[in-house]
Amino acid sequence: MKILFAIAPDRFLDQEYTVPKTAFEEKGIECITASTIHGTCYGMHGEIVESDLSFDDVNPADYDGIVIIGGIGCQDYLWRCEKLIDITNAIGNAGKLTAAICLAPIIIAEAGLLAGKNTTALDTPASRRILELDKAVLVNEPVVVSGNIITARMPQDAKAFADTILQHLA
Secondary structure, eight states: OEEEEEOOSEEEOHHHHHHHHHHHHHTTOEEEEEESSSSEEEETTSOEEEOSEEGGGOOGGGOSEEEEOOSHHIIIIITTOHHHHHHHHHHHHTTOEEEEETTTHHHHHHTTOOTTOEEOOOOOHHHHHHHHHTTOEEOOOSEEEETTEEEEOSGGGHHHHHHHHHHHHO
């Protein structure tokens, strides 16, 4: 099993990345990290990650799912990243795991996958506006499962997010 992690090149939320990635690797799941760049990416709280590849080098067919990580960098770098939106659309429409946490569910909505579906996300005026425009149903729950789509609200929900994804993949 191979999961693609998508992170911003700067200011991704550290624990939203490290908690699920560690949990998946402990279960023998291969984790590949991609960003807008191939190289060094910086977390909001000091985590430094080398992305394995850039979004331009991702073939969605190579992955069993995608996990998109939030943080303020997600809003700045990923919300309007057409390549990531296309990757997310391809993975989601193939019925594969499509997961996002914090500010990242916006990307799933922008990929056209959340219309009429329950989701959760960090509730900010900007995230709420985009989710409403994309016709997603925002609910205030730590983790929401809607078919192959799993979303989580905030960094404190990272462990529940990881556990829910692992249950889904089992």
